[in-house]
Amino acid sequence: MASRLPASPVVLPGLLPAALSLPLRGLTVLAVEDSRFASEALRLMCQRSGARLRRAESLAVAAAHLGIYRPDLVIVDLGLPDGRGEDLISGLSRTGGPVVLGTSADSDGRLRAMRAGAAGYLGKPLPDLAGFQAAVLAHLCDRHLRGAPGSGGGNGAVEPDPLALCDDLRLAEARLQIAPTAQATRDWLRGFLSGLALQCGDEALKSAAEAVSRNGDPNRIRAILNEKIRQMPAFRPPGPGFGSAGQSLV
Structure with missing residues (x-):
């Protein structure tokens, strides 16, 4: 059963092609990720998909972000400098808040993230653009109104700075x-x-x-x-x- 997110604004018929070219159009994403390189890859994929990304490099900074605004999607690295990403995933899943995806380079990362309550998982290395879009779209309640993976900005790998x-x-x-x-x-x-x-x-x-x-x-x-x-x-x-x-x- 797909996780619930606020529905996208109504798309007028004349705007449909433009909207479908950006399948994550209108989403706000919070990346709780200590690696600036990985965060830059996520930023580029979000940008080419129509989503906006903010970054928190630690659990403490993530708490400050979440105290101010509510993102639609949170991507949580499991190994953070001030604690375990699983703790944040568990807390967010209990409150019925945003969709949460775990990410890690560890072989047991998927199991740990899903046990903590994550809706899905992004292994490292991060997927290409189409793979990233597919991983996110799988958990959107309005995915039938959005474009197919790879429809925004191609389906190749991104090259962070x-x-x-x-x-x-x-x-x-x-x-x-x-x-x-x-x-x-x-x-x-x-x-x-x-x-x-x-x-x-x-x-x-x-x-x-x-x-x-x-x-x-x-x-x-x-x-x-x-x-x-x-x-x-x-x-x-x-x-x-x-x-x-x-x-x-x-």
Whole structure:
């Protein structure tokens, strides 16, 4: 049984082709996701589908967002820096609020998300545009009024800004430097780097995530991250007209 969402505005016959080209037209999405790179991919897919996305990088920021407005859809990463995404999913599902999808790079992520009460799941790497639209449309009560998956902006993969990936790598390196042996840091870092490795198809990041899982030398893990940052084309000293990597996505 599909989850209930507020019905879309009535579409006049003359506007039907334009509306169907954006199958998620009018939806507001909250992504509770600590990775800026993954969030940028979600933003691009939402933009090409007609939806608006806001991002919360932690449970605390998500609570602040949800205290101000009610999104139609919430996408929750299971591994967040200040707690378990399952707790947020469970709370939202109990209140009968927005549709909630879980996301994770972990092999047991789907099971954990569904047990917590998620309506659906997005594994990492995130799907292409058509796959993303299909995953969302499956839970909309007015999906019969919307376009088919892939009808808005093509059905290929999106290419997030590499500066977003650079930000994520710097965040991981900084967290590792602050508390290199803390179990909470390692648990978060393993999931964070695994998700980046899958999203990018990057063997170096996969090696770093595996080293975290083996309780490897923090200095070695940091060296992998720093080398990856150094090799990225976007890594260069700030200059005239150079945009800040810390700018908000939405």
